[in-house]
Amino acid sequence: MNSIKKHDLATLGACAVLFAIVQTLLFADFIGPFWELNIILILINVILSVSLNLINGYTGQFSIGHAGFLAVGAYTGAIVTVKLGLPFELALVVGTLCSALLGFLIGLPTLRLNGDYLAIATLGLGEIIRICILNIEYVGGASGLMGIPRFTTFAWAFWITVFIIFVIKNFKNSAPGRCCLAIRENEIAAETMGIDTTKYKVMAFTIGAGFAGTAGVLFAHYFYIAHPASFTFMRSFDILTMVVLGGLGSMTGAITGAVLLTAISAVLAEYPEWRMVIYSLTLIVLMINRPQGLFGSKELSLKMFRLGGSDNGRATESK
Amino acid sequence: MEELLKVNDVSMIFGGLRAVSNFTMEINKGELVGLIGPNGAGKTTAFNMLTGVYDPSEGEITFEGKRVNGKKPYQVTAMGMARTFQNIRLFSELSVIDNVKIAYNMHIQYSLAEAVCRFGRYFDEEEAVTKKAIELLKIFKLDRYKDEMAKNLPYGEQRRLEIARALATEPKLLLLDEPAAGMNPQETHELMEMIRWIRKEFDLSVLLIEHDMSLVMGVCERIYVLEYGFCIANGLPDEIKHNKRVIEAYLGEEVS
Amino acid sequence: MDMGSFAQQFAQQLINGISLGSIYALIALGYTMIYGIIKLINFAHGDIYMLGAYMGFVATTMLGLSFVPALIFAMVAAGIAGIIIERVAYRPMRNAPRIAILITAIGVSFFLEYGMILIATPQPRTFPAIFEATVYNFYGLIVNSQQVLILVISLVLMAGLTYIVNHTKVGKAMRAVSFDADAARLMGIDIDRIISMTFALGSSLAAAAGVLVGVYYNSIDPLMGMMPGLKAFIAAVLGGIGIIPGAMLGGVIMGIVEAMVSGFFSSTFRDAASFVILILILLYRPSGILGKNIKEKV
Numbered sequence: 001m002n003s004i005k006k007h008d009l010a011t012l013g014a015c016a017v018l019f020a021i022v023q024t025l026l027f028a029d030f031i032g033p034f035w036e037l038n039i040i041l042i043l044i045n046v047i048l049s050v051s052l053n054l055i056n057g058y059t060g061q062f063s064i065g066h067a068g069f070l071a072v073g074a075y076t077g078a079i080v081t082v083k084l085g086l087p088f089e090l091a092l093v094v095g096t097l098c099s100a101l102l103g104f105l106i107g108l109p110t111l112r113l114n115g116d117y118l119a120i121a122t123l124g125l126g127e128i129i130r131i132c133i134l135n136i137e138y139v140g141g142a143s144g145l146m147g148i149p150r151f152t153t154f155a156w157a158f159w160i161t162v163f164i165i166f167v168i169k170n171f172k173n174s175a176p177g178r179c180c181l182a183i184r185e186n187e188i189a190a191e192t193m194g195i196d197t198t199k200y201k202v203m204a205f206t207i208g209a210g211f212a213g214t215a216g217v218l219f220a221h222y223f224y225i226a227h228p229a230s231f232t233f234m235r236s237f238d239i240l241t242m243v244v245l246g247g248l249g250s251m252t253g254a255i256t257g258a259v260l261l262t263a264i265s266a267v268l269a270e271y272p273e274w275r276m277v278i279y280s281l282t283l284i285v286l287m288i289n290r291p292q293g294l295f296g297s298k299e300l301s302l303k304m305f306r307l308g309g310s311d312n313g314r315a316t317e318s319k
Numbered sequence: 320m321e322e323l324l325k326v327n328d329v330s331m332i333f334g335g336l337r338a339v340s341n342f343t344m345e346i347n348k349g350e351l352v353g354l355i356g357p358n359g360a361g362k363t364t365a366f367n368m369l370t371g372v373y374d375p376s377e378g379e380i381t382f383e384g385k386r387v388n389g390k391k392p393y394q395v396t397a398m399g400m401a402r403t404f405q406n407i408r409l410f411s412e413l414s415v416i417d418n419v420k421i422a423y424n425m426h427i428q429y430s431l432a433e434a435v436c437r438f439g440r441y442f443d444e445e446e447a448v449t450k451k452a453i454e455l456l457k458i459f460k461l462d463r464y465k466d467e468m469a470k471n472l473p474y475g476e477q478r479r480l481e482i483a484r485a486l487a488t489e490p491k492l493l494l495l496d497e498p499a500a501g502m503n504p505q506e507t508h509e510l511m512e513m514i515r516w517i518r519k520e521f522d523l524s525v526l527l528i529e530h531d532m533s534l535v536m537g538v539c540e541r542i543y544v545l546e547y548g549f550c551i552a553n554g555l556p557d558e559i560k561h562n563k564r565v566i567e568a569y570l571g572e573e574v575s
Numbered sequence: 576m577d578m579g580s581f582a583q584q585f586a587q588q589l590i591n592g593i594s595l596g597s598i599y600a601l602i603a604l605g606y607t608m609i610y611g612i613i614k615l616i617n618f619a620h621g622d623i624y625m626l627g628a629y630m631g632f633v634a635t636t637m638l639g640l641s642f643v644p645a646l647i648f649a650m651v652a653a654g655i656a657g658i659i660i661e662r663v664a665y666r667p668m669r670n671a672p673r674i675a676i677l678i679t680a681i682g683v684s685f686f687l688e689y690g691m692i693l694i695a696t697p698q699p700r701t702f703p704a705i706f707e708a709t710v711y712n713f714y715g716l717i718v719n720s721q722q723v724l725i726l727v728i729s730l731v732l733m734a735g736l737t738y739i740v741n742h743t744k745v746g747k748a749m750r751a752v753s754f755d756a757d758a759a760r761l762m763g764i765d766i767d768r769i770i771s772m773t774f775a776l777g778s779s780l781a782a783a784a785g786v787l788v789g790v791y792y793n794s795i796d797p798l799m800g801m802m803p804g805l806k807a808f809i810a811a812v813l814g815g816i817g818i819i820p821g822a823m824l825g826g827v828i829m830g831i832v833e834a835m836v837s838g839f840f841s842s843t844f845r846d847a848a849s850f851v852i853l854i855l856i857l858l859y860r861p862s863g864i865l866g867k868n869i870k871e872k873v
């Protein structure tokens with residue numbers, strides 16, 4: 001069997017073991033609702049972080065409006081279950097597709113901007129989405145959409161997260177993924193090497209947005225309510241911090257950043273202002289001293305978790 | 320001789336500045352042509368127009384009879400023109416072999432779904448691309464660096480990699496922008512040999528910008544000379560060498 | 576709505592818009608100057624405006640100063656704050672990748688906002704009434720004397736800035752650095768000092784805007800800088816980022832558009848209108864109204 005397939009199966013096996021352990025702990029009530037909440041929150045943040053990393057880290061585009069896609073997924077998924085009474089599985093699909101579609105429509109015109117301008121545009125678009133939601137009575141306007149059934153379980157969240165990580169990992173190690181990396185490295189050279197940079201930027205953006213939407217559906221169906229205040233620029237900033245702390249361009253980094261910062265958030269839940277002050281100071285100090293974050297753009301390769309997925313069968317650092 | 324590239328009365332105007340004026344040039348299949356001129360003459364601007372980075376303000380460029388004006392760089396590359404850059408533009412944080420694999424992207428057929436789910440053509444095409452990339456690197460004696468990050472390579476090797484990468488796009492016309500920059504005479508001589516060899520081995524035509532006269536005179540069959548955006552001379556190396564106007568342009572009026 | 580009342584509403588909103596626009600212009604000037612000199616979008620600039628408002632509050636309540644001294648106090652304090660921020664957070668990042676600097680700026684912004692919440696509580700504070708407002712009625716149009724004050728002070732400050740930039744040595748140095756920092760350095764200009772000065776000037780203008788807003792709207796809070804900051808930035812881009820008259824023009828346009836949208840449509844979409852303008856500008860004329868399109872040399 002192909003060495004790549006072997007890696008993937010081994011990783012899946014390890015995930016299954018991890019899942020079994022946590023699920024048993026939950027079933028047996030060894031760990032209670034507080035833990036379940038935070039574990040699911042971690043998984044949702046991992047999805048957000050990893051999907052933003054696809055756009056910012058792998059493709060080098062500066063998108064800081066990710067909360068907007070989270071919102072679209074949450075609301076459209078909730079409409080499917082609450083307003084239309086359709087199953088959760090459909091909500092997941094619809095939420096993902098709607099966010100992806102929005103990402104595509106937004107990406108097409110804005111991705112020809114670069115650097116700072118793209119950042120501001122995505123920030124603006126994230127805000128426009130939130131303001132629009134605020135003004136739509138059908139989804140509850142300023143009070144939010146309530147009464148969303150809790151369909152998200154640990155199992156759903158876990159396996160969807162694993163699936164998304166695999167999709168993005170495989171994307172990165174394929175031709176379209178390499179094109180995205182090339183665009184990040186040197187956009188002009190990439191164009192000259194025959195790469196339609198707009199196509200791949202939009203592709204990465206769409207996929208990233210879509211998965212943020214998936215996270216949104218999971219989020220809405222755990223916390224019973226979708227409220228505009230959950231999707232502000234601060235949320236986008238939180239996700240960005242996770243990716244940057246972990247290291248732009250590193251999947252391991254994105255996952256680590258999400259886990260760490262969700263944990264810190266949980267600890268500091270009582271003191272939101274202190275949390276923000278600590279976050280911002282951490283970010284400033286980090287940017288000045290180690291802008292590449294914890295992992296830079298490298299992946300961690302442990303014996304069991306071959307997250308990098310090297311094509312040559314080498315188990316050490318891949319890109 | 321079969322005409323490959325035709326540049327017809329082309330100009331590039333930036334605001335008030337005419338970077339290139341009324342430039343006309345032909346390149347035939349299999350030729351090795353040089354583009355020289357003092358700094359600021361407009362040579363790289365001309366390259367940029369040929370490769371779609373700039374859209375010419377006036378005039379027309381055709382390649383194999385098809386119009387190039389207004390096409391985007393990746394479309395021009397698909398037509399068969401590839402280039403290297405004056406300041407090396409490698410994908411620095413990526414490995415040497417990835418730099419080359421990316422250039423083979425145009426020939427990859429498998430879909431996004433096949434890529435992500437890893438079925439169908441994915442494994443076969445990946446293997447084929449890897450093999451081709453290693454072959455190419457072997458030719459340029461870069462295969463031992465294949466997993467090394469491009470930015471870690473010594474300068475000369477980086478320049479060779481740029482050329483190898485351009486060749487991976489399987490072009491009909493290769494544009495080299497100052498390939499000998501920063502090279503010592505020994506390396507320049509090797510480069511000359513390599514350019515001649517590439518032309519034969521890959522059955523292509525070459526247009527190069529260069530300042531090093533030994534390289535230009537030694538390798539080019541025909542030469543165009545630019546000064547302040549105008550073409551002031553074109554012809555065989557011997558003619559150019561003794562052309563008064565050219566000598567003036569490089570060395571100033573008093574010398575001639 | 577008939578012609579007569581439409582015209583009246585239009586004129587009224589125009590007046591409100593010019594007043595609001597002057598505020599945006601003052602803040603936008605700081606954005607544009609800082610971007611012009613170090614190509615940084617200073618996300619924290621809106622929070623300097625907030626800082627200025629609080630400084631003004633401190634000056635009038637705790638120090639008992641009257642309007643003009645309080646204004647000067649706030650401007651100087653904010654100028655110093657701007658210099659400190661540049662020194663501590665931005666100077667070490669001079670050669671860092673763009674994304675890192677932008678993230679630092681966002682970090683500074685949140686730090687100022689939530690730091691202020693911790694220091695001053697999130698409760699809005701009321702500015703003392705140091706300027707009695709007289710309301711003039713002009714053929715049915717309402718003009719508040721404070722609006723006139725805002726306009727006058729803004730014009731004075733903008734004229735002052737224009738004078739400094741165009742007719743002093745420091746101003747010439749600032750323009751030189753924004754054109755080509757390396758060349759300026761070779762000409763003997765102390766880049767660090769000039770950049771500090773730019774931050775000081777930009778920050779003091781934003782602070783002035785903060786004090787004026789405190790006087791006019793009477794209420795200040797730690798998060799007051801977010802939206803105006805963003806809108807002022809959009810104004811700077813609209814006029815042409817890096818171009819000083821552009822910031823003034825952009826500010827006034829943004830203010831008038833916002834007043835019109837508020838008056839004729841709904842105030843909830845007021846903020847969205849600003850972002851829509853941003854998107855349109857970035858898509859169709861990213862160099863702004865007064866800006867020039869510069870091609871990148873390959």
